[in-house]
């Protein structure tokens with residue numbers, strides 16, 4: 300199939316978790332000016348685009364995914380002028396910029412929600428959210444049995460200033476994140492306008508938060524009480540996720556994006572298990588790409604990965620969309636740790652990087668993976684900020700361990716993340732000195748140099764990026780494929796060295812000991828390489 304050469308079809312997109320990237324004013328939280336200062340690092344790394352997580356006005360009940368004003372920057376992160384300056388610099392350096400849009404819910408501090416709370420039950424101001432009377436004689440039970448993804452019920456009851464309890468409102472996430480009612484026209488109009496606001500400023504697209512949410516089964520039916528209401532699980536069919544009506548919204552957004560000059564990308568964060576269901580979001584008149592969470596959640600297992608790769612390519616090809624590959628983001632345990640932590644985890648993570656960047660399509664890189672950062676699993680309990688922690692009755696530590704600020708340079712925390720003596724919003728482990736950017740930059744064999752080399756080759760070689768692939772014969776536990784013209788990707792996922800038939804040269808290898816000699820490629824345990832064919 301011939302495709303238009305949209306930039307996102309083969310982009311390497313770097314995810315910036317704004318709060319944890321770089322702190323320009325020493326208040327302990329990353330900010331837009333900090334990103335701007337560090338942009339040359341990203342140019343040098345060789346990424347094509349960046350995705351910024353929410354920097355909008357927010358009480359940060361869920362790290363900014365609780366937006367109080369969709370058209371302004373939170374003072375902690377900067378100003379609209381800082382945003383414009385960052386966007387301008389990024390464009391000048393050849394980097395595109397996409398931002399998060401959070402349409403399933405707002406913050407409880409949003410002016411609409413405040414109006415709704417102040418209004419009477421049944422008043423028009425309540426209709427933009429999902430308010431219902433409770434069940435039971437005094438309405439003391441929630442309207443249905445839906446559970447919050449962060450634990451506990453998905454409904455919170457309002458109380459009047461005099462203490463009288465009244466209606467309940469729905470929040471699939473934190474109580475500070477009331478769900479919008481997407482049957483209300485004003486909600487549609489508002490988000491049309493929010494998209495336009497940022498596209499007018501020049502953004503190259505949006506990552507759509509909880510893109511499989513928004514539309515609820517209008518009867519709000521009870522769910523199976525045993526259903527695992529965990530969005531990251533993606534395997535259950537729930538009356539508030541992946542409902543058919545959501546596609547109508549994306550057809551409209553697609554038309555809005557297409558009405559702008561330049562290529563504006565719409566990217567779905569949809570935790571839907573089945574790749575065919577995901578592909579429905581990527582039909583030609585809907586969104587452009589979706590995160591491949593099936594790939595992200597696949598275990599270290601060659602047969603399973605091959606199945607996921609084939610399934611993803613097939614499902615996306617069927618709708619003419621490009622496939623994406625992703626190993627980590629701000630919601631999951633960092634892949635070094637998922638793959639076993641320590642030396643083994645890093646070895647596997649590096650091998651997985653050349654696989655991901657060698658596959659057809661585009662790739663998402665989460666800040667810090669280019670440094671080989673592991674999850675921080677020993678954050679002190681009093682430092683934890685993810686709503687998961689409190690909502691789960693302090694049984695789930697949540698996602699803070701992958702959100703620890705980045706180590707840039709120096710021997711002690713905050714490692715150049717903020718000025719000396721500043722206190723990062725999450726403590727940074729002292730053991731990270733050896734992982735800082737400065738300690739890896741220019742050092743042969745470092746993870747940072749591996750990413751740089753791979754990203755440079757990915758740009759230089761026509762075979763990589765968008766296109767197709769052909770599997771080559773390989774023993775069990777090994778993935779081996781060809782990208783035309785002239786590149787082979789080999790990944791040994793076993794714990795023993797393997798030999799494969801190969802000619803050409805090693806272009807880049809994930810670790811030491813990879814060589815081609817007399818028509819044979821030797822790949823040490825848990826390593827990968829790109830070869831010229």
Ligand code: BGC
Nearest residue numbers: 361364472508509568629630
């Ligand atoms: C974001 C999470 C957030 C949730 C609610 C997600 O999928 O990536 O960080 O907690 O949406 O907005």
